[in-house]
Amino acid sequence: MHEYSLACDIIENVISTAELNNAKEVKEITLGVGKLTHVNPEQILFCMETLVEDTIARGARIIIQDIYPDMECECGFSENGEHFYTTGDISTDDIRAFLEVPCPACGKILHASGGMEIIIQSIDIEQ
Incomplete structure (x- = not known):
């Protein structure tokens, strides 16, 4: 532990x-x-x-x-990851909420920073 x-x-x-x-x-x-x-x-x-x-x-x-983490895209989109965590499909306390998240602006995969x-x-x- x-x-x-x-x-x-x-x-x-x-x-x-x-x-x-x-x-x-x-x-x-x-x-x-x-x-x-x-x-x-x-x-x-x-x-x-x-x-x-x-x-x-x-x-x-x-x-x-x-x-x-901040969720960022190469297109310039950026938003705090809390939004994706609380509105995503992952209902458990899981880091998967920040993986393979599509950018709402362009559809590319967002990068978690921090x-x-x-x-x-x-x-x-x-x-």
Whole structure:
């Protein structure tokens, strides 16, 4: 389960950043997870909640936000992938929603750009 090692790195960065800012407590962590990362958000959340137990982030609210790829075509069409994900034929949480998507402007296959990142978007601390 690579989610555990990712969660370890994330929590280490959160704690380090909080301590550098003289935090007494971490109240909230917002993590952006790209839809094309092959990371299970529920598993990473579980790992993070477990890892904060004996730290200044104990009890912190952990929010995971989806990061969708941009869908682009050589004809110049571009749109955020959330539109294709929520209106596509794929009803499950599946990266296939971003594969072989025809461009609504010209019919060519769209290219997914981005959506492969995991980003600590914010850390809310109390000093």
